[in-house]
Amino acid sequence: MEDLERKEPWWADGLRFECLGCGRCCRGEPGAIWFTEREEKVLAQRLSLSPDEFRRRFVTSRYGRPSISERPNGECSLLDGDKGRCTVYAVRPLQCRLFPFWPSLLESPEAWEEGSHRCPGMNQGRLRPSWLIERLLKASPFPEL
Ligand code: SF4
Numbered sequence: 674m675e676d677l678e679r680k681e682p683w684w685a686d687g688l689r690f691e692c693l694g695c696g697r698c699c700r701g702e703p704g705a706i707w708f709t710e711r712e713e714k715v716l717a718q719r720l721s722l723s724p725d726e727f728r729r730r731f732v733t734s735r736y737g738r739p740s741i742s743e744r745p746n747g748e749c750s751l752l753d754g755d756k757g758r759c760t761v762y763a764v765r766p767l768q769c770r771l772f773p774f775w776p777s778l779l780e781s782p783e784a785w786e787e788g789s790h791r792c793p794g795m796n797q798g799r800l801r802p803s804w805l806i807e808r809l810l811k812a813s814p815f816p817e818l
Pocket of ligand 1: 773
């Protein structure tokens with residue numbers, strides 16, 4: 674009975690998303706790019722830096738957690754600004770990989786719509802089925818994001 678009454682999420686029919694590679698999600702308004710301890714180690718290794726040096730050069734704090742810092746122009750400090758490419762793409766934090774399937778953007782159609790004004794890939798391209806969205810949501814290491 675309880676199962677029958679469970680409300681379907683607003684994205685039950687799936688959502689379209691295809692990254693267009695514009696790099697806008699790595700620029701603009703400051704945001705929180707959180708990472709786990711393991712991800713931090715991997716990022717530092719990738720850049721041939723000690724964890725301390727990595728923290729000194731690339732980490733700030735957002736909402737009480739360590740977060741990748743931004744340059745004064747709003748770019749992620751790990752972005753190659755000229756090429757518009759992530760310098761650690763292969764080992765980027767899971768939070769970046771999951772975008773735009775973040776709890777905060779999936780909270781409501783309005784939040785998703787608002788996000789699509791900043792990311793032109795949202796509502797475009799392949800339809801991502803609800804089972805996949807559910808899986809991505811569960812994978813988020815930061816459910817409050
Ligand atoms: S803003 Fe959207 S389309 Fe542009 S790079 Fe980021 S995820 Fe891809």
